[in-house]
Amino acid sequence: MIEICKKEYKQFFVSPRGYVIVAIYFFISSLYFCTVNLSNVLVELSYDFAFQSNWLLMFLLPMLTMRLLAEEKKTKTDQLLLTSPVSVNDIVYGKFFGALIVYLICISCNALFFAIVSTHSAVFLWREFVCRMLGMILLGSAIISIDMFISALTESQLLAAFVAMGVNILMLITRSYVATITSPVLQFLAGLLSVFGRFYDTFAMGVFNIPNAVYYVSFTVFFLFITAQIIEKRRWG
Amino acid sequence: MIKVSNLTKRYGDKLAVRGISFEIDNNGVVGFLGPNGAGKSTTMNMITGYISMTSGSVTVDGVDLLHDPMTVKKNIGYLPELPPLYKDLTVTEYLNVVYGLKKCKLNREEHLNHICEEVGILPVKDRLISNLSKGYQQRVGIAQALVGDPKILILDEPTVGLDPSQIIEIRNLIKDLGKTRIIILSTHILSEVQLMCERIIIISQGRIVADDSVDNIELVGEKGTLVAEIIGNTDEVINTLEKIDGVRKVDFSENKYTILSSGDLEVRKRIFYALAENKMPLISIYEAKQTLESLFIELTDDTYADTYEEGGEEQ
Numbered sequence: 001m002i003e004i005c006k007k008e009y010k011q012f013f014v015s016p017r018g019y020v021i022v023a024i025y026f027f028i029s030s031l032y033f034c035t036v037n038l039s040n041v042l043v044e045l046s047y048d049f050a051f052q053s054n055w056l057l058m059f060l061l062p063m064l065t066m067r068l069l070a071e072e073k074k075t076k077t078d079q080l081l082l083t084s085p086v087s088v089n090d091i092v093y094g095k096f097f098g099a100l101i102v103y104l105i106c107i108s109c110n111a112l113f114f115a116i117v118s119t120h121s122a123v124f125l126w127r128e129f130v131c132r133m134l135g136m137i138l139l140g141s142a143i144i145s146i147d148m149f150i151s152a153l154t155e156s157q158l159l160a161a162f163v164a165m166g167v168n169i170l171m172l173i174t175r176s177y178v179a180t181i182t183s184p185v186l187q188f189l190a191g192l193l194s195v196f197g198r199f200y201d202t203f204a205m206g207v208f209n210i211p212n213a214v215y216y217v218s219f220t221v222f223f224l225f226i227t228a229q230i231i232e233k234r235r236w237g
Numbered sequence: 238m239i240k241v242s243n244l245t246k247r248y249g250d251k252l253a254v255r256g257i258s259f260e261i262d263n264n265g266v267v268g269f270l271g272p273n274g275a276g277k278s279t280t281m282n283m284i285t286g287y288i289s290m291t292s293g294s295v296t297v298d299g300v301d302l303l304h305d306p307m308t309v310k311k312n313i314g315y316l317p318e319l320p321p322l323y324k325d326l327t328v329t330e331y332l333n334v335v336y337g338l339k340k341c342k343l344n345r346e347e348h349l350n351h352i353c354e355e356v357g358i359l360p361v362k363d364r365l366i367s368n369l370s371k372g373y374q375q376r377v378g379i380a381q382a383l384v385g386d387p388k389i390l391i392l393d394e395p396t397v398g399l400d401p402s403q404i405i406e407i408r409n410l411i412k413d414l415g416k417t418r419i420i421i422l423s424t425h426i427l428s429e430v431q432l433m434c435e436r437i438i439i440i441s442q443g444r445i446v447a448d449d450s451v452d453n454i455e456l457v458g459e460k461g462t463l464v465a466e467i468i469g470n471t472d473e474v475i476n477t478l479e480k481i482d483g484v485r486k487v488d489f490s491e492n493k494y495t496i497l498s499s500g501d502l503e504v505r506k507r508i509f510y511a512l513a514e515n516k517m518p519l520i521s522i523y524e525a526k527q528t529l530e531s532l533f534i535e536l537t538d539d540t541y542a543d544t545y546e547e548g549g550e551e552q
Contacts, residue, residue, distance in 0.1 A: 075319075084339055
């Protein structure tokens with residue numbers, strides 16, 4: 001698994017892809033930080049996290065995941081992986097962590113923002129910051145896992161990226177509708193889809209919510225599991 | 238060492254591979270022949286564990302592929318039809334990735350350097366794979382299969398895309414490698430098989446239609462068939478020939494006479510003298526030997542595959 005993780009990480013940074021994704025993330029989130037926090041002398045970072053989780057993740061994470069499985073299938077390099085002494089789970093988890101590391105580099109910019117606001121304020125809100133960062137990692141894992149699952153379904157990177165963005169938008173807007181649904185069953189099901197909303201309502205505010213953390217971990221494991229099943233099924237097809 | 242029994246692959250209604258069985262115990266190169274779509278690649282993909290079989294089993298050193306895939310996969314090096322290359326990496330980076338994937342325990346630098354030297358890619362080892370010519374990419378593919386020093390090598394058309402001198406180099410390399418391990422080689426080039434392989438397995442429509450040593454397969458042509466070029470009136474020549482003791486039948490086609498006889502030296506002598514007496518000059522005479530090409534075409538013919546199976550069931 002570590003070998004595959006290393007390989008994925010390396011492949012992000014032998015091409016401009018990894019650098020471009022990290023650069024876009026840094027640039028846009030810094031721009032937001034300057035406009036909202038620095039211009040308005042605002043110590044509270046919740047707006048930044050809400051913005052990043054809602055807008056940057058939705059569009060940038062599909063860029064990160066679209067290649068992971070679609071490309072291997074198209075160039076037949078999956079033949080190397082599947083005939084090597086590694087299990088399908090190793091492949092799926094290795095790829096997942098490879099992408100997660102790049103994502104962690106992206107969100108590391110928040111540490112800088114936190115350092116800047118902390119040096120200029122009397123309060124040191126480290127607990128809230130840690131909560132938000134943990135929330136970002138959990139949310140990112142969940143989105144990477146479902147987007148990677150979409151990448152496993154096709155050979156076309158472009159299609160994988162567009163479908164993943166569509167699914168991400170769906171998961172984002174669900175939050176606005178959950179409250180308006182009257183049927184409890186449908187409301188529960190819609191709640192399961194509301195991936196972004198759970199972060200927005202709890203972690204972004206600096207609150208560590210255990211049910212939501214459990215939700216994110218289960219969501220991630222579930223999609224990694226069915227991704228592995230998709231690969232296995234193709235071998236048995 | 239490797240035993241394949243009753244390997245079958247079904248895609249929906251279509252049987253791509255129908256009960257292939259063979260066993261290879263000794264080191265050497267085994268040719269795996271068959272027309273396009275015969276199921277060669279499917280069989281190789283099943284042996285290497287890339288796709289799974291509908292039924293049947295593959296065992297290496299007594300270990301079943303399905304029970305312990307990790308051990309079996311460690312012992313098999315595979316070069317698929319399209320080399321599985323990460324083209325955005327350099328040759329060295331790529332081989333290091335493969336080294337990790339194969340969970341290789343040998344000294345990393347020494348082992349990889351040795352492989353690069355063997356397949357002749359040392360001069361390009363720091364270049365990006367995407368910038369290499371097809372011939373070099375193919376060699377990197379072979380290098381990849383050699384990582385971890387597997388006991389069994391499975392090569393799917395390894396000389397495709399190479400220039401003539403590279404082909405000779407790679408053939409020699411494969412021959413050398415075959416001295417210390419089992420190599421299963423799939424190819425369309427029949428002369429390649431004659432040059433490199435000790436044993437040939439021919440498959441057609443998902444079944445094995447021949448499995449024997451190269452020498453045996455070449456000799457299966459009908460014994461005693463002579464082909465002669467003779468000057469003279471065709472009817473008279475046939476008449477003369479048919480009177481000779483030991484000649485069973487004479488056919489004439491394409492300016493050549495095909496003579497079915499016992500084929501021994503005495504008959505040939507009698508043919509020579511009889512023709513000389515009748516002033517019919519004998520230009521050439523030789524024993525017809527079935528070529529691998531004609532055998533291949535005959536064996537992979539649809540009707541033959543069916544009769545072979547029926548015969549096989551009777552046994």
